[in-house]
Amino acid sequence: MIRFNKVNKWFGRDHHVLKNITLEVKQGEVVVVCGPSGSGKSTLIRTINQLEPVNDGVIIVDGITITDPKTNINKVREEVGFVFQHFNLYPHLTVLENITLAPIQVRKMEKAAAEQLGVELLERVGLLNKKDVYPAQLSGGQQQRVAIARGLAMRPKVMLFDEPTSALDPEMIGEVLKVMQDLAESGMTMVVVTHEMGFAREVSDRVIFLDHGEILEDAKPEDFFTNPQHERAKQFLRQILAPMHQ
Amino acid sequence: MKKSLLVSLAIASLFSTAQAAELTGTLKKIKESGTVVLGHRDSSIPFSYLADGSKPVGFSVDIANAIIDEVKKELGLPAIKVQYNLVTSQTRIPLVQNGTVDVECGSTTNNIERQQQVAFTNGFFKIGTRLLTKKTSGIKDFADLAGKNLVTTAGTTSERQIKKLNEEKKLGMNIISAKDHGESFLMLESGRAVAFMMDDVLLAGEMAKAKNPADWAIVGTPQSSEIYGCMVRKDDPAFKAVADRALVNFFKSGRVNASYTKWFQQPIPPKGLNMNFTMSEGLKALIAKPTDKSAEQM
Amino acid sequence: MNYHWDWGIFFKSTGIGQEIYLHWFITGLGWTVALSLSGWLIAMLLGTVLGVLRTLPQRSLSAIGTAYVNLFRNVPLLVQLFVWYFIVPDYLPEPIQTWFKQGLKPEISGFISVVACLGLFTAARVCEQVRTGIQALPRGQINAALALGLNPWKTYRHVLLPQAFRIIIPPLTSEFLNIFKNSSVASLIGLMDLLAQTKQTAEFTANLFEAFTLATLIYFTLNMSLMLMMRWLEKRVKVPGLISLGGK
Ligand SMILES: Nc1ncnc2c1ncn2[C@@H]1O[C@H](COP(=O)(O)OP(=O)(O)O)[C@@H](O)[C@H]1O
Ligand SMILES: [Mg+2]
Numbered sequence: 001m002i003r004f005n006k007v008n009k010w011f012g013r014d015h016h017v018l019k020n021i022t023l024e025v026k027q028g029e030v031v032v033v034c035g036p037s038g039s040g041k042s043t044l045i046r047t048i049n050q051l052e053p054v055n056d057g058v059i060i061v062d063g064i065t066i067t068d069p070k071t072n073i074n075k076v077r078e079e080v081g082f083v084f085q086h087f088n089l090y091p092h093l094t095v096l097e098n099i100t101l102a103p104i105q106v107r108k109m110e111k112a113a114a115e116q117l118g119v120e121l122l123e124r125v126g127l128l129n130k131k132d133v134y135p136a137q138l139s140g141g142q143q144q145r146v147a148i149a150r151g152l153a154m155r156p157k158v159m160l161f162d163e164p165t166s167a168l169d170p171e172m173i174g175e176v177l178k179v180m181q182d183l184a185e186s187g188m189t190m191v192v193v194t195h196e197m198g199f200a201r202e203v204s205d206r207v208i209f210l211d212h213g214e215i216l217e218d219a220k221p222e223d224f225f226t227n228p229q230h231e232r233a234k235q236f237l238r239q240i241l242a243p244m245h246q
Numbered sequence: 247m248k249k250s251l252l253v254s255l256a257i258a259s260l261f262s263t264a265q266a267a268e269l270t271g272t273l274k275k276i277k278e279s280g281t282v283v284l285g286h287r288d289s290s291i292p293f294s295y296l297a298d299g300s301k302p303v304g305f306s307v308d309i310a311n312a313i314i315d316e317v318k319k320e321l322g323l324p325a326i327k328v329q330y331n332l333v334t335s336q337t338r339i340p341l342v343q344n345g346t347v348d349v350e351c352g353s354t355t356n357n358i359e360r361q362q363q364v365a366f367t368n369g370f371f372k373i374g375t376r377l378l379t380k381k382t383s384g385i386k387d388f389a390d391l392a393g394k395n396l397v398t399t400a401g402t403t404s405e406r407q408i409k410k411l412n413e414e415k416k417l418g419m420n421i422i423s424a425k426d427h428g429e430s431f432l433m434l435e436s437g438r439a440v441a442f443m444m445d446d447v448l449l450a451g452e453m454a455k456a457k458n459p460a461d462w463a464i465v466g467t468p469q470s471s472e473i474y475g476c477m478v479r480k481d482d483p484a485f486k487a488v489a490d491r492a493l494v495n496f497f498k499s500g501r502v503n504a505s506y507t508k509w510f511q512q513p514i515p516p517k518g519l520n521m522n523f524t525m526s527e528g529l530k531a532l533i534a535k536p537t538d539k540s541a542e543q544m
Numbered sequence: 545m546n547y548h549w550d551w552g553i554f555f556k557s558t559g560i561g562q563e564i565y566l567h568w569f570i571t572g573l574g575w576t577v578a579l580s581l582s583g584w585l586i587a588m589l590l591g592t593v594l595g596v597l598r599t600l601p602q603r604s605l606s607a608i609g610t611a612y613v614n615l616f617r618n619v620p621l622l623v624q625l626f627v628w629y630f631i632v633p634d635y636l637p638e639p640i641q642t643w644f645k646q647g648l649k650p651e652i653s654g655f656i657s658v659v660a661c662l663g664l665f666t667a668a669r670v671c672e673q674v675r676t677g678i679q680a681l682p683r684g685q686i687n688a689a690l691a692l693g694l695n696p697w698k699t700y701r702h703v704l705l706p707q708a709f710r711i712i713i714p715p716l717t718s719e720f721l722n723i724f725k726n727s728s729v730a731s732l733i734g735l736m737d738l739l740a741q742t743k744q745t746a747e748f749t750a751n752l753f754e755a756f757t758l759a760t761l762i763y764f765t766l767n768m769s770l771m772l773m774m775r776w777l778e779k780r781v782k783v784p785g786l787i788s789l790g791g792k
Contacts, residue, residue: 136785
């Protein structure tokens with residue numbers, strides 16, 4: 001479904017943020033990307049829908065070479081949902097309008113059909129009763145669930161998540177992870193940047209550990225957690241799991 | 247001896263109080279302050295304008311000086327100072343009324359509406375409203391303007407007259423009211439209007455300024471005449487009498503002719519323009535028989 | 545001060561047909577409103593396009609917007625009007641030139657020039673407000689729109705501009721009020737707007753305090769109504785969580 005082949009990206013002249021990334025995500029697979037802050041996780045995931053262009057290498061999504069300048073990138077973006085750390089809901093639109101905007105404008109769906117779809121998705125994320133309020137009237141966790149519904153409204157083939165829970169108060173993290181887990185179980189192909197190791201362990205099929213723009217580990221969660229190969233990964237796991245052992 | 251001194255003192259004091267009582271209004275103010283404030287314009291050529299930036303000059307300034315000289319004589323104060331105060335069309339009436347300006351000599355038409363607010367001295371100029379047009383335009387009189395564009399300056403009597411004429415005679419003219427005379431002439435020059443209606447003397451001024459004065463002509467039967475006068479405060483007959491007398495003397499002594507020739511028939515500062523404007527019969531009549539009435543009242 | 549007050553002047557005949565001075569104020573107000581609203585329409589349309597141009601990543605496009613703003617904001621309004629009325633028509637091809645100068649009624653050709661002048665001048669100011677409004681939005685808004693497959697036009701149309709306009713209503717209100725004030729340049733080329741009619745009434749009646757008092761009242765009422773209208777609009781389109789930028 002997603003294939004990276006020797007992808008490199010620099011910011012400016014000499015800030016090499018992605019180094020020779022080669023990676024494959026199969027249909028229906030759930031891949032967690034983790035790594036220290038600044039290691040290039042966001043950049044990596046944003047290249048999948050070209051929110052960040054790359055300098056060289058090839059990225060193929062659903063059979064389309066998106067690094068080819070001739071590709072109409074909007075077509076690819078329609079197939080790839082993206083959930084941001086800070087939700088990025090449209091504050092001037094109601095919850096339902098947030099969800100129906102792209103289906104109506106991009107997919108040319110009838111308004112009624114789009115609303116029907118929106119209602120179904122809101123039901124799925126448990127927020128049907130909020131359909132007519134504005135984003136600012138929701139809690140962070142609720143906003144993120146709407147953002148997921150908004151992404152799903154395009155009926156994407158892949159969903160990307162960039163730290164979807166790290167801007168949330170702890171008590172709201174669970175409700176968002178629950179929605180993501182349901183989604184994973186429904187067979188969606190997902191790439192998730194997260195530090196929620198519980199989610200990685202229980203939901204994901206693979207964990208990728210990124211450090212200084214390099215993939216150091218690419219393993220099944222049980223292997224990654226019990227038997228990390230790299231010293232950096234061990235150190236990272238020690239730090240991130242430490243509070244749990246206190 | 248003692249008695250006669252007392253009597254003469256008494257008489258003297260009586261006399262002086264009598265004289266003090268006589269002096270009221272503007273004359274009193276001028277005597278006390280030793281200053282007379284003259285309201286003038288900055289670009290009413292050749293009546294009252296600034297040629298070198300500081301003191302105003304022009305035909306109306308000569309009139310004003312005649313009035314000031316008469317005031318000096320009246321008060322027996324040869325050293326009265328003159329303070330110049332620039333006025334505009336909008337400020338001239340209130341500044342006279344509120345005492346900022348003692349006498350305004352510019353190019354102010356004496357009319358009934360203004361007489362409600364201020365008093366006018368004897369008139370010193372008489373104009374007729376006529377047309378300025380290109381010699382080649384074929385316009386000879388107002389009747390030729392039917393259906394054409396005419397420009398006049400906003401807020402002038404010409405504007406009111408032409409609108410009235412247009413309405414009454416159904417001429418179907420398009421009347422443009424430009425902001426000032428320079429602007430009106432620009433409208434004419436740029437072909438927006440075929441004729442410019444205004445006071446004949448002002449038309450002569452615009453014509454003199456034109457690149458090629460010979461291309462232009464002043465035509466048409468004067469639609470009305472207006473008399474320019476100096477403005478003084480209302481209900482101050484003593485001061486107005488002095489000013490009126492000054493004008494009568496200025497006319498009688500023939501000084502008016504020298505001044506007229508200087509400003510209307512010779513090159514004038516700052517650029518040496520020559521208005522080439524012969525004295526009209528109307529002005530000659532006004533000089534022969536001075537009056538403080540407006541043209542409508544005659 | 546011995547001023548002769550006469551509030552009856554507004555009902556006195558101007559001496560032209562059946563007209564009274566009050567009619568002058570009414571037609572003057574009519575011109576002022578017509579000029580300002582037409583100019584505002586142009587300013588909003590063009591200003592929005594330019595404001596958007598200035599926020600585009602393409603250098604050449606944003607340079608167009610920048611050049612426009614620098615030109616139109618720094619040349620005095622009076623000079624611009626002079627150009628539109630006296631200079632530009634002289635460069636029109638011949639049959640159009642004569643038609644514009646003499647075929648059209650002077651009020652119409654004057655109106656066109658003033659509206660163009662006001663519209664283009666104010667567009668530069670609206671452009672800056674729109675640009676500020678767009679740039680004040682979080683970067684995530686564009687990303688979210690792009691990620692959903694919206695093209696740049698639809699991103700501006702549905703996501704950025706509706707938010708930008710909401711937050712710039714207060715500064716836009718002051719531009720809106722300004723265009724009404726600026727419309728008085730019309731009198732320069734002989735269009736009798738409210739201010740010109742006021743001066744004219746003052747000149748003809750010699751009752752300038754009454755004339756200017758009435759004009760002040762009319763301008764004040766006009767300004768207040770416009771302001772209330774904009775407040776109402778602001779309230780109407782208000783959504784939670786979007787804070788407007790303070791007016792200047
Ligand atoms: N737009 C940008 N311009 C320049 N440098 C950037 C930009 N975005 C990210 N970086 C840099 O690239 C590196 C990787 O950033 P990022 O992908 O956000 O890391 P992560 O998500 O793992 O924290 C960091 O050093 C960051 O400072
Ligand atoms: Mg990140």
